[in-house]
Amino acid sequence: MIPFEEALNHVLEYCQDYGVEQVGLGESLNRVLAEPIEADRDFPPFDRSTKDGIAVNFKGMQLAESHLKIQGIAQAGSSQITLKDDAHCIEIMTGAVLPENSDTVIMYEHLERSNDNFKVHKAVKKGQNIHSQASDVAKGEILLPSGTRITASEIGVLASVGKSNIQVKKLPEIGVVATGNELVEVNEKPLAHQIRKSNTYSLTGLLTDLGILSESYHFKDDAESLKIELEGLLHKKDVLLLSGGVSKGKFDFLPETFAKLGVEKVFHKVLQRPGKPFWFGKHVKTNTLIFSFPGNPVSTFANFHVYFIPWLNKTLGLSSARITVFLKESVENTTGLTLFKGVRVQVINGQFEAEVVQTTGSGDLVGLTKIDGFVQLPSNTKLEKGTLVPLVPTKTIV
Numbered sequence: 001m002i003p004f005e006e007a008l009n010h011v012l013e014y015c016q017d018y019g020v021e022q023v024g025l026g027e028s029l030n031r032v033l034a035e036p037i038e039a040d041r042d043f044p045p046f047d048r049s050t051k052d053g054i055a056v057n058f059k060g061m062q063l064a065e066s067h068l069k070i071q072g073i074a075q076a077g078s079s080q081i082t083l084k085d086d087a088h089c090i091e092i093m094t095g096a097v098l099p100e101n102s103d104t105v106i107m108y109e110h111l112e113r114s115n116d117n118f119k120v121h122k123a124v125k126k127g128q129n130i131h132s133q134a135s136d137v138a139k140g141e142i143l144l145p146s147g148t149r150i151t152a153s154e155i156g157v158l159a160s161v162g163k164s165n166i167q168v169k170k171l172p173e174i175g176v177v178a179t180g181n182e183l184v185e186v187n188e189k190p191l192a193h194q195i196r197k198s199n200t201y202s203l204t205g206l207l208t209d210l211g212i213l214s215e216s217y218h219f220k221d222d223a224e225s226l227k228i229e230l231e232g233l234l235h236k237k238d239v240l241l242l243s244g245g246v247s248k249g250k251f252d253f254l255p256e257t258f259a260k261l262g263v264e265k266v267f268h269k270v271l272q273r274p275g276k277p278f279w280f281g282k283h284v285k286t287n288t289l290i291f292s293f294p295g296n297p298v299s300t301f302a303n304f305h306v307y308f309i310p311w312l313n314k315t316l317g318l319s320s321a322r323i324t325v326f327l328k329e330s331v332e333n334t335t336g337l338t339l340f341k342g343v344r345v346q347v348i349n350g351q352f353e354a355e356v357v358q359t360t361g362s363g364d365l366v367g368l369t370k371i372d373g374f375v376q377l378p379s380n381t382k383l384e385k386g387t388l389v390p391l392v393p394t395k396t397i398v
């Protein structure tokens with residue numbers, strides 16, 4: 001058995017580069033850019049009005065006494081027109097190109113109309129209500145560096161520079177595998193000795209949240225068929241996430257099956273709870289990584305967050321957020337294991353405070369719905385109320 005930190009470091013040593021692919025703008029959410037995105041024109045591309053009103057020549061307006069004759073109208077989407085007489089004005093709509101020879105926009109609320117004239121009844125500042133060309137970004141500037149994660153705000157930028165197809169980092173092909181004779185399908189009625197499988201659904205949901213589509217499988221606890229099925233998957237997938245069958249039981253066939261298939265074991269069993277019997281390895285021939293999580297639902301769920309997410313982030317060149325929270329009460333870890341305790345997180349006076357949620361253990365999957373994450377507690381320590389501890393979030397906090 002190895003300490004948790006050592007296990008995590010080992011997993012992170014196995015980050016991979018899965019290459020690059022092109023996706024459409026609509027499929028790019030959550031992906032990681034594999035090319036820098038440049039401004040293809042100035043932002044904004046022309047001096048644009050920020051108000052509905054009139055465009056004037058500031059100097060000419062002051063000479064025009066009080067009445068500004070309307071020369072025409074500038075609509076958003078129409079090409080630029082020219083203010084021909086300095087003492088006249090052009091009606092202008094928000095988003096329209098500022099007419100040539102005008103330099104100031106006055107909003108309708110500060111004007112009074114009579115026939116074909118406007119009278120200004122509020123002090124005007126030269127240059128007001130204009131969003132100047134290139135004031136946000138100049139043509140050629142890098143808007144998004146390669147390696148940026150594409151969220152909704154990046155999508156808007158990609159759209160405005162005309163990127164209908166984008167080079168992104170390829171994601172690993174992932175197979176999610178449940179093992180166990182006791183497991184039945186969700187739509188089946190379990191017999192007294194059976195349970196419905198849930199881990200593959202949790203794992204698939206977690207992957208979907210990360211923008212990864214996966215395929216799920218269920219294999220029985222039978223050494224021969226496990227070997228055949230897993231061999232097939234090693235050739236099809238970059239990563240296998242398994243749950244169950246890795247502990248000491250008479251039917252926990254996975255470790256020996258991996259050995260028979262030539263999967264190199266990096267480690268088996270970690271000084272942590274939950275998730276202790278975690279098995280991690282690599283099939284060098286097919287370059288497939290195996291995350292074989294212990295079957296208890298909380299163990300699978302915790303280990304996905306603790307190991308797989310940092311691995312994926314590093315693989316994609318993203319940093320993993322380091323979040324710390326204050327303990328709301330003192331907590332003692334009397335074990336020689338790193339403990340991951342489920343907590344509810346609240347913001348109190350601007351501080352994240354974590355309260356331990358009592359659950360019945362690593363089989364308590366309902367308990368997972370009540371927590372926002374796990375706090376990481378080092379072995380054999382008592383941590384006083386108010387101590388800052390690392391948090392592995394499992395839900396969006398706040």
Ligand SMILES: Nc1nc2c(c(=O)[nH]1)N[C@H]1C(S)=C(S)[C@@H](COP(=O)(O)OP(=O)(O)OC[C@H]3O[C@@H](n4cnc5c(N)ncnc54)[C@H](O)[C@@H]3O)O[C@H]1N2
Nearest residue numbers: 178197198199200244245246247248252276294295296299
């Ligand atoms: N003698 C020992 N026994 C156990 C040890 C140990 O060190 N020595 N470790 C315990 C710990 S800790 C854990 S965690 C479990 C992990 O065991 P396995 O990975 O072999 O998992 P299974 O025995 O197959 O299943 C455990 C539990 O989880 C349920 N399960 C499994 N898969 C699913 C699924 N897809 N959906 C829902 N539930 C699932 C399964 O029915 C079992 O109840 O071992 C301890 N034992």
Ligand code: MOO
Nearest residue numbers: 274275276299362
């Ligand atoms: O380590 Mo096991 O994951 O506690 O139940």
